[in-house]
Amino acid sequence: MDKINLGLGAPRYQQLAQAIADSISRGEYPVGSLLPGEEDLCRQFNFSRFTVREALRHLQETGLVTRRQGIGTTVIASTPTRKFGHMIESIDQLQQYASETRLIDHVFEDVVADEELAAELGTTPGMKFLRITALRVGADESKPVAWTRIHLAAIYAGVRSSLADHSGAIGSLVEKLYDQKITAIRQTVSATAIDEAVAEMLDVPPGSPGLRIDRTYAGHDGIPFEFATSIHPGPRFSLSMQLDWMSPG
Amino acid sequence: MDKINLGLGAPRYQQLAQAIADSISRGEYPVGSLLPGEEDLCRQFNFSRFTVREALRHLQETGLVTRRQGIGTTVIASTPTRKFGHMIESIDQLQQYASETRLIDHVFEDVVADEELAAELGTTPGMKFLRITALRVGADESKPVAWTRIHLAAIYAGVRSSLADHSGAIGSLVEKLYDQKITAIRQTVSATAIDEAVAEMLDVPPGSPGLRIDRTYAGHDGIPFEFATSIHPGPRFSLSMQLDWMSPG
DNA sequence: AAGTGGTCTAGACCACTCT
DNA sequence: GAGTGGTCTAGACCACTTT
Structure with missing residues (x-):
């Protein structure tokens, strides 16, 4: 029932994303710093590159990091910002x-x-x-x-x-x-x-x-x-x- | 220079996404209908499943389709909606x-x-x-x-x-x-x-x-x-x- | 049981940025 | 040239929905 349980049963990429998000919010990777490269993260957690990239994509979507080819993955926020939005379609x-x-x-x-x-x-x-x-x-x-x-x-x-x-x-x-x-x-x-x-x-x-x-x-x-x-x-x-x-x- | 050129040089998944989006807007896949399954699309275009899924992800992000496990990929709009938004963070x-x-x-x-x-x-x-x-x-x-x-x-x-x-x-x-x-x-x-x-x-x-x-x-x-x-x-x-x-x- | 999308691996090549 | 993320393949197993 509880979807709160993000630890077990959840896909690996979600667990990894959560783990990295926690590291970021603890200040381990300050805003402005670079996360380890994808290969590094693969070795560190023993996941395939697909899984690591999926986790990083998740972090990108929540606005915690940006990614640029040739540069790396940069931390841009320590906490997912809670946004309110008003949207119109025309x-x-x-x-x-x-x-x-x-x-x-x-x-x-x-x-x-x-x-x-x-x-x-x-x-x-x-x-x-x-x-x-x-x-x-x-x-x-x-x-x-x-x-x-x-x-x-x-x-x-x-x-x-x-x-x-x-x-x-x-x-x-x-x-x-x-x-x-x-x-x-x-x-x-x-x-x-x-x-x-x-x-x-x-x-x-x-x-x-x-x-x-x-x-x-x-x-x-x-x-x-x-x-x-x-x-x-x-x-x-x-x-x-x-x-x-x-x-x- | 021109980024308009979506045909050549663009990644395959973008070309594929564009092709499917065109089909949808032409009414080939009406709103409410199901797109072919991923395997079908793979065979049809001779792309790997990764490429097909990446294209479908793109279509999902632009709001043209929704995807549900066990069901398929459903067309929910024929044209990408142009949205305006006002966003606040607190x-x-x-x-x-x-x-x-x-x-x-x-x-x-x-x-x-x-x-x-x-x-x-x-x-x-x-x-x-x-x-x-x-x-x-x-x-x-x-x-x-x-x-x-x-x-x-x-x-x-x-x-x-x-x-x-x-x-x-x-x-x-x-x-x-x-x-x-x-x-x-x-x-x-x-x-x-x-x-x-x-x-x-x-x-x-x-x-x-x-x-x-x-x-x-x-x-x-x-x-x-x-x-x-x-x-x-x-x-x-x-x-x-x-x-x-x-x-x- | 059959078909769908979701997750995951191992491996490859490429485009980009920096030094 | 070394390191980064971006693209892509072939193949596998799983969870979910419908029949």
């Missing part, structure tokens, strides 16, 4: 609602970042953008769920013509049209008092609380190409996520 | 600020969930809790960064005595004292108007916008044992996270 899933909503009333502007805008977006002045300001509404087009303003690098200004038909996030539209792959998203959530102009469009009293979400999307080069700000009326929206424990192995 | 990291802040002015209450509270927390009426209401302040004890109310399953009421000394999240205190391991966290973020009582404690005008974060912590049995609500004054707080692309393999 960009649209980030905006949980995006697939069921559309953008309406777009206003397009061509802007060049001055000092102020550059500082706000975290870029350098002089960068050219297509600025899209719009409302996001549900299928029934009743009350809008968000006001949104997007600064999109001018190279991708071509999304403009496809925007009306597209339901979902703009990032995924860019991916589709330009074969650009998003590799990192940074998201900041804060609370704000909705200013008068936005309040009117969202049909809420000015100054009422709103959830502000700022997202930047970066491509394969790591450079952000899209900066999106959404303001959601307080009671009409919340952002949920679940973080699950990721077992080491 | 509970305290979730509350990015928690390690530099402390709770003050605790008020403890023993409460039993009535219909209303049970509905709010998503539990069943009759469950017993220790309710902790407190303010979270920075090191200099100037303006508080949050008002917080926690409902903690009564079994863990013993944290009460250790709370004053503890900086960081309450969840990690429970983990330490009771050897309980948190395995899942659910977090919901919304904007709210700060009510009068809380506003006074936070030293902001009543009705001003606040960021409300609700978190539930579940243990190894998957049952939530802690329900925490924090309200942060709008301008004094934001929640950031980065989602990175997790390459398949």
Whole structure:
């Protein structure tokens, strides 16, 4: 019954992995040091190289060591780190609602970042953008769920013509049209008092609380190409996520 | 130079993995079907079993198949899913600020969930809790960064005595004292108007916008044992996270 | 009993890194 | 050139699931 029993009955490579992990956590092999070579470990424990490599693979998967050809096996952590993770499988899933909503009333502007805008977006002045300001509404087009303003690098200004038909996030539209792959998203959530102009469009009293979400999307080069700000009326929206424990192995 | 070239020069197991992945995406092996057995694949491609298994391991890691002893290799996806993930390595990291802040002015209450509270927390009426209401302040004890109310399953009421000394999240205190391991966290973020009582404690005008974060912590049995609500004054707080692309393999 | 994947051995050659 | 990890073979036994 008990799977705790890692000593007997367990495969040799697991026992070996456990033994090495224990040595590491005892400080026998400090972080940064090299483990003995595979041949050494084979002789030391009288196991075949397959078994030793399987054990080392296990240690690699739990994040205790890295392995490099020509160098050796380096200890990079003394304890398996317990990780929690939130995982999504598409960009649209980030905006949980995006697939069921559309953008309406777009206003397009061509802007060049001055000092102020550059500082706000975290870029350098002089960068050219297509600025899209719009409302996001549900299928029934009743009350809008968000006001949104997007600064999109001018190279991708071509999304403009496809925007009306597209339901979902703009990032995924860019991916589709330009074969650009998003590799990192940074998201900041804060609370704000909705200013008068936005309040009117969202049909809420000015100054009422709103959830502000700022997202930047970066491509394969790591450079952000899209900066999106959404303001959601307080009671009409919340952002949920679940973080699950990721077992080491 | 080009690493795109997966055909020649690449190890056989990678070529094989690619070939099988192609077959799967072409629909030759639909989702839910079984791949040929390892021996079959060996004969079919004239590779050793090691090479075949290494290829299948690769497919498993990319999430295309699962393998079970006695059953076979089952196709579970036709395309490698592109995942984005947010990963943290400790509970305290979730509350990015928690390690530099402390709770003050605790008020403890023993409460039993009535219909209303049970509905709010998503539990069943009759469950017993220790309710902790407190303010979270920075090191200099100037303006508080949050008002917080926690409902903690009564079994863990013993944290009460250790709370004053503890900086960081309450969840990690429970983990330490009771050897309980948190395995899942659910977090919901919304904007709210700060009510009068809380506003006074936070030293902001009543009705001003606040960021409300609700978190539930579940243990190894998957049952939530802690329900925490924090309200942060709008301008004094934001929640950031980065989602990175997790390459398949 | 037959078939599957899981573990394991002994031995080989290769690509890489360092000196 | 010596040592490292990466790839690969041929063969074996075992644990598990289904028939």
